[in-house]
Amino acid sequence: MAMAMRLPAIARAATEMASAPVGLRRLFCSNATNFSFLSPQANAETPARPQADPSTNLFVSGLSKRTTSEGLRTAFAQFGEVADAKVVTDRVSGYSKGFGFVRYATLEDSAKGIAGMDGKFLDGWVIFAEYARPREPYRPQNNMPPSPYGNRY
Numbered sequence: 001m002a003m004a005m006r007l008p009a010i011a012r013a014a015t016e017m018a019s020a021p022v023g024l025r026r027l028f029c030s031n032a033t034n035f036s037f038l039s040p041q042a043n044a045e046t047p048a049r050p051q052a053d054p055s056t057n058l059f060v061s062g063l064s065k066r067t068t069s070e071g072l073r074t075a076f077a078q079f080g081e082v083a084d085a086k087v088v089t090d091r092v093s094g095y096s097k098g099f100g101f102v103r104y105a106t107l108e109d110s111a112k113g114i115a116g117m118d119g120k121f122l123d124g125w126v127i128f129a130e131y132a133r134p135r136e137p138y139r140p141q142n143n144m145p146p147s148p149y150g151n152r153y
Contacts, residue, residue, distance in 0.1 A: 052131040056083070056110050058102045059132040063087060064123040065095040071123065076102045079116040080109025101132060 052059075060072065073085035087100035104110040110131070118129045 052133040054107055054111065055131050056104045056107060057132040058104070058110055058113060058129050059099065060102055060117070060127055060129050061099045062125055062127040063096050063098050063100055064125040065098070067096050067100070067123045067125075069100070072100050072102060075122050076104075076113050076117060079112040081105040102129075 058076075060076075063072070067087055069085050069087045072087055073082050076082050076085060081104065082102060083105050084103040085100065086102075088097045089095060090097055102113065104113060114129045114131070117127060119126060121127070
């Protein structure tokens with residue numbers, strides 16, 4: 001009896017779904033084949049980020065919250081002379097924000113560091129190393145002069 005009552009509701013839902021706009025059908029239907037947010041074609045349309053010029057400063061992302069500056073230094077030291085290693089940390093908790101910077105003494109060492117550590121595991125996480133991009137100059141918002149009390153917003 002319960003199955004007989006469900007049958008008209010299922011049939012009615014199927015006809016409503018068939019007449020629904022394609023976007024809604026794709027959103028709510030599990031058998032939709034062209035998910036734009038999953039397809040690689042959608043990513044092909046977006047322009048790739050420009051590669052940074054080779055420098056001695058490397059940007060390292062994907063770090064664990066347990067990774068310290070000293071741990072980062074020792075991991076990258078096997079590929080050359082590390083001048084400086086810094087893990088960016090949260091001011092309140094003191095934990096890593098998941099990225100950091102490594103500065104090598106020479107360009108050759110930095111290239112070896114990228115080749116050796118990009119896509120490798122550090123503290124149980126896969127990390128990515130690339131040449132660091134220069135910081136963009138600060139532009140005040142709303143044409144206001146810089147505050148003497150720091151950037152509060």
